[in-house]
Amino acid sequence: MYLKAYVLEHPEFKAKYENPNKNIDDCLLYIQAKILEKVTEEQKKDGAAVVIPSDDELFDLAVSYYSNDDLKIEGDKFDDVKVLSVSATTFTDEEKQKMRQEAIKKYQDDVIAEQKKKDQERKEKAKKKNDKKPSNPILVPDTKEEEDNESKKAGEKTAKVVQMSLF
Secondary structure (H helix, E strand, C coil), X not given: CHHHHHHHHCHHHHHHHCCXXXXXXXXXXXXXXXXXXXXXXXXHHHCCCCCCCCHHHHHHHHHHHHHCCCCCCCHHHHCCCCCCCCCCCCCCHHHHHHHHHHHHHHHHHHHHHHHHHHHHHHHHHHHXXXXXXXXXXXXXXXXXXXXXXXXXXXXXXXXXXXXXHHC
């Protein structure tokens, strides 16, 4: 699409673009060769390199390919080379609004799910706390006075019981 638009802006390029000896496959091979020239020897030794050309650079290389009649392309050495264009995607206002609404909805759903999870955890903790029963309940007096009073009452009952059993 870029090259077709370039032809409209630069009519002198039309004959070169329509050259029957040129094609888009060889154009891509030419671009790969030029990009591969940027890979350092160090990167080649490691076996993997990432070069991210700008769109403008790619388009300039495409125009250069069609403009130069003397190019020889050896495509077999580029079998593992991939060229990716990183370009900005533009969205219509409707698409942006829809994406915004979807993002808001997802955020709300995530917040609700997180709150439900926390509520469930709180309920489980409360249930565990309420389910705990002491295995052997022990009655412990709150104060020393109550302990003394309990001892006296127990003694009186014993005394009464003793007295009763004597008569």
